[in-house]
Amino acid sequence: MEDLLGILPKSLSNQLEKLGDILEDVEEIRIRVNRPLEITSKGIPHFLRYMPTESDAEQLISRLANFSFYALEEELKKGYVTISGGHRVGFAGKVILENGQVKAIRYFSSFNIRIAREKIGTAxxxxxxxxxxxxxxxxxxxxxxxxxxxxxxxxxxxxxxxxxxxxxxxxxxxxxxxxxxxxxxxxxxxxxxxxxxxxxxxxxxxxxxxxxxxxxxxxxxxxxxxxxxxxxxxxxxxxxxxxxxxxxxxxxxxxxxxxxxxxxxxxxxxxxxxxxxxxxxxxxxxxxxxxxxxxxxxxxxxxxxxxx
The missing domain is CATH 3.40.50.300 (P-loop containing nucleotide triphosphate hydrolases)
Incomplete structure (x- = not known):
């Protein structure tokens, strides 16, 4: 989870760190601007009191792009990016089209972070x-x-x-x-x-x-x-x-x-x-x-x- 917490704005990582051991069972983290921060654990959604802001969204996308939107251009067309640790971050927001094809996403309003779980010995x-x-x-x-x-x-x-x-x-x-x-x-x-x-x-x-x-x-x-x-x-x-x-x-x-x-x-x-x-x-x-x-x-x- 260190890879994930390191990519999040401090305002969001602080909220997640408060969860303690519960964080180890989290499967998804949904970040929606001006709506409660949502986490899913064992298939059950839980809503935290914190409401992510537009500034949180801007900071997160900048970190995901490593402060270079050009580097993130292809991922934006697909609607997600994979970060260190294998976690996948999906995006939603204003879609920009070019010749009927998705060119990019702008004005990000939602993020879905899917936690990559590695359970060695499961099979x-x-x-x-x-x-x-x-x-x-x-x-x-x-x-x-x-x-x-x-x-x-x-x-x-x-x-x-x-x-x-x-x-x-x-x-x-x-x-x-x-x-x-x-x-x-x-x-x-x-x-x-x-x-x-x-x-x-x-x-x-x-x-x-x-x-x-x-x-x-x-x-x-x-x-x-x-x-x-x-x-x-x-x-x-x-x-x-x-x-x-x-x-x-x-x-x-x-x-x-x-x-x-x-x-x-x-x-x-x-x-x-x-x-x-x-x-x-x-x-x-x-x-x-x-x-x-x-x-x-x-x-x-x-x-x-x-x-x-």
Missing amino acids: DPYLSALHNGHWLSAMIIGAPQTGKTTFLRDIARLISTGIPERGISPAKVGIVDERSEIAGCVHGIPQLHFGPRVDVLDACPKAEGMMMLIRSMSPDVIIVDEIGREEDAAAIMEAVNAGISLVMTTHGENFRDINKRPILKKILESYAFDRFLELSRGSRPGRVTAVRDAEGNIIRTGEGVSRA
Whole structure:
């Protein structure tokens, strides 16, 4: 959190420091001009008495730009910037268009800071569901804020590091991080712990990134989050046909839920994935409540999971 507090205006960092140990559970910080400072912890929003000012917003954007708006120009077009520590700061305000395309954002009125959580060891208990003589293709299913990205990060670390005591050697991992959320890169360099054999394409569209990795980096496993386009699905099938394992996340309540989505349904019918891990919100991120095989049959359950 030191990286985050260091980028905030003193008026805001002072308010957050008053939270003490609670700050360690904060998932999002929403800063809105002339409205109460909001923090989200364990999925529950809390509002502080402090009301951020226009001066707070100006100071924050200046710090994010390192006092150079030219340096922040591309990030402003995307609507977010990733800072040291892997935290992502989204913006809202007056949008400037050029030829129908977003050119920049001016008069910033809102910021959403998403805290990058790194929970080393989260994926360890599920090694048997992820590895069976080789790394299996796995889809991580969960609603927002169930810890999908946290879980995905730890799977990448596990694969890249290997498990010597189990005779599992480190494997090459390629991450396509379209929204700079998985690796939290700053200037292309991952800010989190991934082990020695990870290569990241930061801010790269998934379909193009998967093909680039296949052609140039010879990964054993490709990791992506949230496919949503036909070309994404085509790239996944290309990777599978090339003998590369895939680990990806998708929004959904469970296996039945994602089966209703046309793009995912095609992938499921091809049996491209060996395992499906369903997550739910709990006391920790990445709480797996069910593991399913390629046909969707439950092969392992967690606490409170119905087999229906």
